[in-house]
Amino acid sequence: MSYFGNLQFHEILASLRKPDASNGAKLKVGILRNITVDTFVPLLKYLLINEGFVPEVYTSGFDLIIQETMDPNSGLYKSGVDIIINFIHCPTLVPELYTDFGAFISKTPDEIKAAVLGYYEDVISNIRKHSSARIMLTNLEMVANPTLGIYESQNTSGQNSVIESINHELVKLIKKHDNIYVIDLPHVITKIGGEAIYDKKQWYMAKSPYSVAGYKLIALECLKLVRSLYGKTKKCLVVDCDNTLWGGIIGEDGLNGIQIGHSHPGNIFYDFQQQILNLYNRGIILAINSKNNYDDVMEVLNKHPDMLLREKHFAAIYANWNNKTDNMKAIAEELNIGMDSMVFIDDSEFECNLMKEILPAVTVIELPKDKALFPTTLAEDTSFESVYFSDEDKKRGELYRNNAVRKKAKSGFTDISSYYKSLEMEVDIYPVDDFSLARVAQLSQRTNQFNVTTKRYTEDEIKGMINAGKNSVSCLKVSDKYGDIGMVGAAIIEYKKDEASIDTLLMSCRIIGRGIEEVFLKAILNKAYANGFRKITSTYIKTNKNQVVEDFFEKNNFAIIENESGNKYYKLEINKPLEMDNSNFKQLKITL
């Protein structure tokens, strides 16, 4: 129960008494009940405060659910209420289902069902006459020891069968109304156990049926609903690789040495990946943030036979040697997601603490020392809980695979120009600024394909170049009708005595082949021209990744001066600004 920060009940009570420094949103909660809920109230408050709310909790009189919901002047409605939590304790409400077997067999199951559902319906319609607050209702807990015991299990008309069918009907009932949600007690009890949730002594002493641990879990269910209803559901899971997605270290253990698959201990990571895949399938965006060689990670994603998660599942893959917090910022920017929508999961205490320290808005899940608990740790996390699950959610993973989606669109066009036009691309070419500096460095670090010289620079090195005044660093940003693609290109021109030399020209492989390359090149050439340079030189340095730009300069009218074992040196004379074809773009903005 890390949601309570491992605090004991008395410490939670004490923490609530600290002067309230939060300027978060006020949340007025009304609690209706036919039991004692004094234990629940501080636990709920604690969770809501931690979530940034300023809770104000009203508790109805004991067993006054009907009276307080009917009376427009009751304390429940008096100060306006955002959420009404109904503790409808069914062992009290319908003893025939729980304790009074004589009453149970003297009625038909349908009679009992009708009475219970009628009660819920009354509570709902009473509230709706006076308030549009969000309503949460506890449903029916099961009987741990039904009177007919094992006999009941062999039949369909026992106490628990009736309880189950009422719970089923209750869901249908709430669907007829707006903004009503079930607090599913059988679910809670499945998690914590039928013995742990109850506190018999407190029940007989004070009509408080549940243990502290039980109330904690019920409060957590309420928190999940509140989070979802107030738009606090997280959107993106960012995962580490080594000892998280798989066991071992790919850089040291190699493709055949890492642990992932159907036998122990690889099966732990397989189950962990299954949890992540489940999140993907319900609309959570996945990303990788790993200190690793990019190619090593890609090799695992694409070639390891037992991986459940593949390259296609990840909207962003940051496997490099950068600070993970910088990667996190880059992922947020690339996917256009706020830090407060991101969850980071890692086995390293150091990385987790660093993330919490530098990017406090990010939710951090530190995996436990015991690897066997990895899958459960993620499964029990509530960050992605939502009361919604739409068709859009099912498709989100696919939507974020921008490349795949756009390629699909491409196939429907007979000529490339109309395809480009259909993308409604907006291209922005501008000089580097404080916001883009780190990204330029990062692009230089991780761009392997469309990269003419593959020179790797740190942020400080680029800053140094700018300060020296002999370079111009340009950035390329692209968006299209599918969404913001982000800053995906950079160029560095070095100004020498009587020539301008292209030191770096790179673009993310995601936007290659859209006609943006030529425009970007011409833009930086025109910048050099504007600075008085007529002679341009450039270089292609061959790597085993950058074949895509092998002929790029030739195609753009550069002449080869020298070709030395695949490395090519070029020159170009320009005597007037180069003309640009912007007909394929919705907008082409150049502010160099």
Place this chain on the structure above:
Amino acid sequence: MNEKLRKILSNVFETDIDKINEESSPDTIEKWDSVHHLYMIMAIEEGFNIRLTDEETMQLVNCRMIELILKEKGI
């Protein structure tokens, strides 16, 4: 008096820890009402990882008695 017990009681009853001693009881501690009595039982059970029987619970009428019952349980 057991320091952990004093800490728990001071948290539960919103009372300065210096004011918690063996003589403390519902007569001397303002917040020691029925609700906080429940809180106290839960906090003691959780804090010392013990279960108090129904009968023991009824004997928790002041701090001296609480200490005595805890001592019986080896605390």
